[in-house]
Amino acid sequence: MKITMAHGSGGESTSKLIRDVFSKHFDNEYLSKLEDSAVVPSSEMIAMTTDSFVVTPLEFPGGDIGRLSVCGTVNDLLMSGSVPKYITCGCILEEGLDISLLNRVIASMAKTAKEAGVLIVTGDTKVIENRGGEGGLIINTSGVGLIPDVHIIPSPSLLSDGDVIIVSGNLGDHHAAILGKRMGIQSDILSDNAPLVDIVTNLMNSGINIHAMRDVTRGGLATVLNEFAESSAVSIELFEEYLPVSSAVSNFCQILGLDPLYMGNEGKMVLSIPESDSEKALGIIKRSKYGENAQIVGTVKKDDAAPCVFLRTRIGGKRIVGPLYGEGLPRIC
Amino acid sequence: MKITMAHGSGGESTSKLIRDVFSKHFDNEYLSKLEDSAVVPSSEMIAMTTDSFVVTPLEFPGGDIGRLSVCGTVNDLLMSGSVPKYITCGCILEEGLDISLLNRVIASMAKTAKEAGVLIVTGDTKVIENRGGEGGLIINTSGVGLIPDVHIIPSPSLLSDGDVIIVSGNLGDHHAAILGKRMGIQSDILSDNAPLVDIVTNLMNSGINIHAMRDVTRGGLATVLNEFAESSAVSIELFEEYLPVSSAVSNFCQILGLDPLYMGNEGKMVLSIPESDSEKALGIIKRSKYGENAQIVGTVKKDDAAPCVFLRTRIGGKRIVGPLYGEGLPRIC
Numbered sequence: 001m002k003i004t005m006a007h008g009s010g011g012e013s014t015s016k017l018i019r020d021v022f023s024k025h026f027d028n029e030y031l032s033k034l035e036d037s038a039v040v041p042s043s044e045m046i047a048m049t050t051d052s053f054v055v056t057p058l059e060f061p062g063g064d065i066g067r068l069s070v071c072g073t074v075n076d077l078l079m080s081g082s083v084p085k086y087i088t089c090g091c092i093l094e095e096g097l098d099i100s101l102l103n104r105v106i107a108s109m110a111k112t113a114k115e116a117g118v119l120i121v122t123g124d125t126k127v128i129e130n131r132g133g134e135g136g137l138i139i140n141t142s143g144v145g146l147i148p149d150v151h152i153i154p155s156p157s158l159l160s161d162g163d164v165i166i167v168s169g170n171l172g173d174h175h176a177a178i179l180g181k182r183m184g185i186q187s188d189i190l191s192d193n194a195p196l197v198d199i200v201t202n203l204m205n206s207g208i209n210i211h212a213m214r215d216v217t218r219g220g221l222a223t224v225l226n227e228f229a230e231s232s233a234v235s236i237e238l239f240e241e242y243l244p245v246s247s248a249v250s251n252f253c254q255i256l257g258l259d260p261l262y263m264g265n266e267g268k269m270v271l272s273i274p275e276s277d278s279e280k281a282l283g284i285i286k287r288s289k290y291g292e293n294a295q296i297v298g299t300v301k302k303d304d305a306a307p308c309v310f311l312r313t314r315i316g317g318k319r320i321v322g323p324l325y326g327e328g329l330p331r332i333c
Numbered sequence: 334m335k336i337t338m339a340h341g342s343g344g345e346s347t348s349k350l351i352r353d354v355f356s357k358h359f360d361n362e363y364l365s366k367l368e369d370s371a372v373v374p375s376s377e378m379i380a381m382t383t384d385s386f387v388v389t390p391l392e393f394p395g396g397d398i399g400r401l402s403v404c405g406t407v408n409d410l411l412m413s414g415s416v417p418k419y420i421t422c423g424c425i426l427e428e429g430l431d432i433s434l435l436n437r438v439i440a441s442m443a444k445t446a447k448e449a450g451v452l453i454v455t456g457d458t459k460v461i462e463n464r465g466g467e468g469g470l471i472i473n474t475s476g477v478g479l480i481p482d483v484h485i486i487p488s489p490s491l492l493s494d495g496d497v498i499i500v501s502g503n504l505g506d507h508h509a510a511i512l513g514k515r516m517g518i519q520s521d522i523l524s525d526n527a528p529l530v531d532i533v534t535n536l537m538n539s540g541i542n543i544h545a546m547r548d549v550t551r552g553g554l555a556t557v558l559n560e561f562a563e564s565s566a567v568s569i570e571l572f573e574e575y576l577p578v579s580s581a582v583s584n585f586c587q588i589l590g591l592d593p594l595y596m597g598n599e600g601k602m603v604l605s606i607p608e609s610d611s612e613k614a615l616g617i618i619k620r621s622k623y624g625e626n627a628q629i630v631g632t633v634k635k636d637d638a639a640p641c642v643f644l645r646t647r648i649g650g651k652r653i654v655g656p657l658y659g660e661g662l663p664r665i666c
Binding site for chain 1 (some may be wrong): 338340341342343345346347348349366368369370371372373374375377378379380381382383384385386387407409410412413414415419421422423424425454455456457459460461463464465471473475477478480486488489547548549550552554597636657658661662663
C-alpha cells in the first residue's frame with residue numbers, strides 16, 4: 001500500500017491513515033483525543049524547540065528517521081536544562097511512500113519516545129506530490145521541556161577560564177553511517193542516534209555546575225566549540241590524542257579524507273565544566289547509558305587568542321579549527 | 334540569490350541565512366539567543382499544537398504561506414481555549430528557492446505573529462535537493478498557548494440538545510483563492526487567512542458558555558460538523574439559506590461544480606453554543622475583527638437520527654451531509 005494524495009485531503013482517508021498508523025503507535029491520554037491541540041500540565045518555565053528531519057535514506061544502520069527525530073528534539077530540550085516531556089509530530093508524506101515503511105518509522109518513534117520518557121501528544125499529516133523516485137518522508141518534531149524549580153540554565157556564553165571540555169562519546173558515527181549507506185560501503189558503523197536523557201539527568205542530579213552543554217550534530221564538534229568560543233570570548237584548546245573516534249570510523253575517515261571534528265552525531269554531547277568537577281562528571285557520564293566512551297578532550301582559557309579553537313595535534317603541532325564553511329554532508333538529519 | 338545545499342549544512346552559510354532572513358524579522362528576547370531551545374514563562378496548563386504547510390503557490394491572493402502558517406497554528410491554539418503565546422518555525426527550503434521570496438514570506442510571518450500577539454521563539458532550517466521547477470518551501474509551525482486559571486475547555490464532545498451552530502464568516506474563500514490562482518482565473522476572491530484572536534478573546538471575556546469550537550480548514554464545514562456530531566452523538570441540522578458565502582465564491586463554485594460546505598477556510602470558525610446565548614454570541618462575533626459576516630446556520634438535537642448532519646435546502650428538501658471522502662483539493666494549506 002502506498003500513500004496517495006487523498007491521504008492528505010483532510011477527509012476520511014486522512015482520518016483512516018491517522019487511526020491505522022499514528023494513533024496505533026502513539027497512544028496516550030492526550031493524543032487519544034485527536035484534537036488539533038493537546039492540553040497538558042506544565043511548569044512555571046518551559047523550554048521549546050523545533051527540528052525538521054530530511055535525512056535520506058529513511059532507514060540506515062543503527063536507526064531511522066523516526067528514532068532520529070525523537071532523539072534530536074529530546075536532546076535539544078535536555079541541552080537547555082529542561083526535562084523533555086511532550087513532543088509533537090508533523091509528517092510530510094510524499095505520494096508513493098510505502099505505508100509499511102511509514103508504519104515501521106512511526107513504531108520506531110513511539111519506541112524511542114518511550115525510552116526517552118516523552119509523550120507524543122499531537123500531530124499533523126500532509127501529503128505532497130511525488131516528483132520521481134520512491135515516496136519520501138519529512139518529519140518535524142517540536143517539543144516542550146519543563147524547567148525544574150531550582151536550576152541553572154547552561155549557556156554557550158558561560159564558559160570560564162580553566163573549564164574542561166568533555167565529549168560524551170565517539171565522534172562521527174551518525175555521519176559515517178549515513179554516508180556509508182549512501183555509497184554502498186560495507187562496514188560495522190552504526191548511527192549513534194540516541195536520547196541523552198540518562199547522561200543529563202545523572203549530571204543534573206549530581207549538582208555539578210555545568211557551564212555549557214550542547215549536542216554535537218550538523219557541523220560537528222568544531223562548529224559547536226567555535227560557537228562556544230565566540231559566545232564566551234574564550235579560546236579552547238583540543239588535544240587530538242584524546243578525541244574519541246572508533247577505529248571503524250577512523251579508517252572510514254582516512255579512506256574518504258574526512259575530519260571527525262566536522263562530522264555530525266545524533267547521540268553525543270559536549271560540555272564545559274569547571275576543572276574541579278571534571279573527573280566526577282566524566283565518571284558519571286561513563287556510567288550512564290550511551291556515555292561509556294566519554295573523554296576529556298580540551299581546556300578553556302580567557303586569553304588574547306580568544307575567540308578561537310585550537311587543535312594540539314599528536315605530533316605536537318597546533319592548528320586553528322574553524323567552524324564548518326560551505327557544504328557539509330547534506331540531509332544527514 | 335537562490336538557496337543552495339550549503340544553506341542546509343549547519344555551518345557558516347546556514348548561520349548567515351538565519352541572521353540575514355530569520356533573525357532580522359523575528360527579533361525578540363527569546364529568539365535572539367539563537368539556541369536550539371527557547372526558555373519561556375509558562376502557566377500550570379498549556380495547549381500544544383503542530384501544523385505543516387505545503388500550499389502551492391507560496392503567494393496567493395490575500396496571503397502567503399507565511400501568514401497562513403502563523404494563522405493556522407494560532408487558530409488551533411485558540412480552539413483549545415488557550416491564549417496563543419509562542420510559535421516555533423521549522424522551514425524546509427528546496428534548493429533553488431528565491432531568497433527574496435523567502436524574505437517576503439518570513440516578513441509576512443513576523444507581521445502576522447505581531448497581529449496575533451505571539452512570539453516566534455525558536456526555529457530550524459533544512460534544505461532539500463531541487464527535483465525540477467522553482468524551489469519550494471514547506472513551513473512547520475508548532476505552538477504553545479497558555480490555559481487561563483479559570484476556564485472551560487470547549488470540546489467536540491460537548492454539543493448539547495438545543496445548541497445553535499454559528500459560523501464566523503463566509504465559507505470557501507481560501508480554497509477558492511488558491512484554486513483560482515492555480516487555474517489562472519481572474520477574480521476578486523481573496524484568501525481569508527487570518528488569526529481569530531479577537532473573536533475568541535471577546536467571546537471568552539463575555540462569559541458565554543462555548544460548548545465546542547473549531548476552525549474550518551481542510552475538509553470544510555461539513556467535515557468539522559460530522560466530527561462534532563460523531564463525538565457528541567447528536568444530529569445537526571443546517572439551513573442552506575443561512576450559510577454565508579460571498580457572491581464571488583458562490584459564482585466560482587457554480588461554474589466549477591464545487592460545494593462550499595467542503596471547501597477549506599483559514600480564518601473562519603464554527604461554534605456550538607446554548608440557544609440562550611446565541612444572539613449575544615453572534616453580536617460579539619460580528620463586532621470582532623474578521624467576524625462581520627457571522628451567521629447562525631443550524632441547530633443541534635439529541636435524537637434517533639444521531640450521529641448525523643443534515644442540510645435543509647432552500648426549496649425545503651433535506652439531505653444528509655457526510656464528511657469529505659477521498660481527495661479534496663490538495664496542498665491548499
